[in-house]
Amino acid sequence: MDKELEHKFVKKLEENQNIVHKVCRIYTNDRESHNDLFQEITIQLWKAYPKFRGDSKFSTWMYRVALNTAITLYRKSKRSIKTSDVDFMEFKIKAEEYDDEIEQQLKLMYAAVKELNDIEKALVFLYLEDKSYKDISETLGITEVNARVRMNRVKTKLKNILNP
Template sequence: MKETENIFLTLINQHKAIIHKISKMYMNGAEEQRDLFQEIVLQLWKAYPTFKGNSKFTTWMYRVSLNTALIYFKKDNRKVDKTPLDENIDVIDINESAEREEKLAYLYTAVQELNVIEKALIFLFLENQSHREIAENLGISEINARVKLNRTKEKLQSIIKKNGYEF
């Protein structure tokens, strides 16, 4: 049991950025993001015995993490807070980094206006997933993934323009 736990913790530690990104996509406040992060790790641990290695660990992790975020989001019936995430960003001396972080904050704020499936699509796209991989992770056809992703990107661009963000 201890060996299984160590392997799991090593894998989670190697890929925790995935969980952080999903948490930011679905929750606006830092405390809510931490809560979702913990819930995802808990669900990954509960589901870990079912991981048989038929796919890459990260593919399995995406699926469990996104499903957990969808259920968590729906269960709590959270309302979208459209305030910018500036309070969650550390101030960085380097202008370039600060500007990049500001743009990321605006992106995450705009993403909050998407529905839960659209958030998953954008997340997987930002993770450089192919249309085939997105389809596999969401359990839809590749053509459906391509169409939904294009529509979601257009919707996100519209939200960004509507909110006056500049990229």
């Protein structure tokens, strides 16, 4: 295995791990599932990394892999997420700690987002990350116009969930 490739990957993953944590928060309900999904996304990112050509930003590519992994696993098992065993490597990634107060403030929003379907969740996630509609459309594989229309519908749906 190429140590330089591994080093670059770990560095980029550490720099962008918030992306993975946020995806995990949207698609899981407890810490154990969050950790399992984080591990599975990391594995899928590592498997796909040698094919990353740099045609898009690393973060955009990472969003796409993370969301596709989460959606695929979520659809396979609505309640529990199974992870792959990887005994051939162990990434040592410095985990960032999150402020519990901020987590509590976001709890209501995340609860509302969890009521959305998989694509709507991904759309909201990318929108909240201040991604442009162009980036959102590239990440989700839809047109920019479609991303705008869907986002307007999701905003209305969230308003109805939060203010019944």
